[in-house]
Amino acid sequence: MKLAVLPGDGIGKEIVAQAVKVLEVLKREGAGIEMEYGNIGGVGYDAEGDPLPESTLKLSKQADAVLLGAVGGPQYDKLDRPLRPERGLLRIRKELNLFANLRPALLYPELAGASSLKPEVVSGLDIMIVRELTGDVYFGQPRGIEIRNGERVGFNTMIYSESEVRRVAHVAFGIAMKRGKRLCSVEKANVLECSELWRDVVAEVAKEYPEVELSSLYVDNAAMQLVKNPKQFDVIVTGNIFGDILSDQASMLSGSIGMLPSASLDENNKGMYEPIHGSAPDIAGKDIANPLATILSVAMMYRYTFADMATADRIENAVKKVIAQGFRTGDIWTEGTTRVSCSGMGDEVVAAL
Ligand code: IPM
């Protein structure tokens, strides 16, 4: 298996290094994994003048899967928009056609106290958010900032074609079939035409999955329900921007955004795997970031791209074990547990493996 490794900016390098430790263990045991590194985001701009250098795109296209750290940093905020780190990330998603973004929000029982919600509200939480990733207001044209009637206006276009909605709906229904068979489609159909189409197309696709119970919620209500009674959800499917927001919100139910991995898949389950958190420039280089989301992203890689469920389970069980043993990075630390560094956490996961 060829793996493109793109650590990116901020804490990206240190968290990816821990995930690579896990991959090295599997390699030593005989797994055929080849890793090649590339630049993306701010480091891509610094090294090659482009947040998604041609060489990185080529490497990623040739690879079976991509492991990504994070992109972005305040030093890049003043660059022309196309040169900013985030654009590199958006472009690689688009270029690789990674339209289905899977973001699980799972609570490890021992971390119930680290959530900002009451333990009884979040204990047992296990939600899968399926976020559409290559459409919506993120990519719609026209977009820009220009002068109209003597003042600046900023504009973007929210747009979905039915084929875009249909393909992500199929992914979501497929996942629901393997889980609790309940799917909630989230949109804003009371206001937006784009959402009206979304809701209609999802309802059409539902006919092919009679066993799945489909519901729909407006995004504002969904945001409220997520903190009021998050356990009502099994699988959520939603568009790019709503999924961006709701997945950050859902992550805090599970104690820390530092715990949550993600998979971004194309039609053939080729994928890019990354933690859902960002580059956290404030703590970069201090060896205190939580590498578990990145390590769990490797587990997702085994599950979805390599279809090796045993190895995926093994990595996830190793993470469960270190949590049960009481090891915590700062973001999930609570009284009575053992604080470890980023690299220390990586070592513990390797030991548990
Ligand atoms: C995410 C991030 C990205 C997004 C940013 C960094 C462009 O927030 O993956 O959720 O908005 O998709």
Ligand code: MG
């Ligand atoms: Mg986000």
